[in-house]
């Protein structure tokens with residue numbers, strides 16, 4: 001390396017930039033403080049103030065809590081209402097006041113005030129025959145309209161009817177619903193049993209589960225009295241439905257039900273029993289099995305030739 005280069009490296013020329021000290025202009029400080037101030041105001045209004053749970057559009061933990069799904073009894077009530085409307089409201093009414101000739105009231109009913117096991121028995125096993133509800137006599141029939149519900153839905157519906165329309169009997173837990181169901185369904189087939197069965201056998205289990213037997217008889221031969229019904233004042237037998245319905249027609253009829261039962265004597269009273277609307281209650285695969293069962297009932301070799 002030449003001497004000249006060496007001296008150039010070790011002795012920087014004095015041509016480089018120099019920094020002169022001077023005071024910061026006051027406007028920058030003011031601007032910075034203003035930005036900080038408005039930033040903080042913005043932050044305060046648009047976030048939960050360092051709360052990691054709170055994001056836009058919520059501005060505080062209180063507001064967030066207001067919009068949260070309710071827990072416990074409130075959740076069961078929020079969930080119970082739609083389930084009630086689908087499975088019970090058609091007869092007992094959205095107002096819980098029942099309907100004349102169709103179903104007694106749940107508002108102010110002593111049945112709703114009973115212990116959970118006794119109350120749960122009604123939607124799980126049905127209710128038949130003369131009962132008194134809030135001082136009035138009823139003599140109708142309710143099929144186990146809740147038998148197809150999950151324990152959680154059943155608990156929610158029961159909580160809903162116990163805590164609505166002025167009733168105040170407290171919430172029902174999923175465990176309580178489960179216990180009540182186990183007490184009633186002790187001999188119902190398990191999921192493993194059902195998987196082994198033929199569609200017709202499963203259909204028979206569905207027939208029992210939803211209390212079709214309660215009105216149409218244990219072997220679907222009918223015969224339960226239905227005063228002033230055109231069908232011989234009895235609930236009809238189902239063993240010949242294969243002659244009158246295709247499978248689809250049968251399923252559609254069961255889904256729809258029949259509220260208006262033709263009368264034997266048109267001037268006489270309305271027959272007390274009608275065919276419930278099962279659409280919202282029985283699942284499609286259960287309906288399929290149910291139809292297979294009913295269509296298999298026609299006694300073999302009995303073909304009338306038309």
Ligand code: HEC
Pocket residue numbers: 084087088089090091092102103104105106109110111112119122123127128129130131133138139140141142143145146157161276277
């Ligand atoms: C197809 C109409 C119908 C549907 C749907 C129905 N019920 Fe009923 N319910 C009745 C009838 C009819 C009675 C009275 C039975 C009798 O006279 O023995 C009754 C009685 C009751 C009673 C006892 C009497 C009272 O009014 O307090 C309770 C409790 C009850 N039902 C709850 C329910 C619940 C819960 C559901 C839904 C899961 C439901 N019902 C769905 C028709 C219905």
Ligand code: HEC
Pocket residue numbers: 141142143207210211212213214215216226231235236237238241244250253254258260261262273274275276278290
């Ligand atoms: C509360 C009583 C009651 C219950 C429970 C009931 N039914 Fe009915 N069902 C009736 C009545 C009453 C009729 C007659 C309707 C008519 O005369 O139009 C009927 C009619 C029928 C018919 C038409 C029969 C025909 O000859 O056209 C079928 C099919 C039927 N029910 C199936 C069922 C099934 C399946 C269940 C169970 C999921 C069931 N029913 C539960 C009362 C009931």
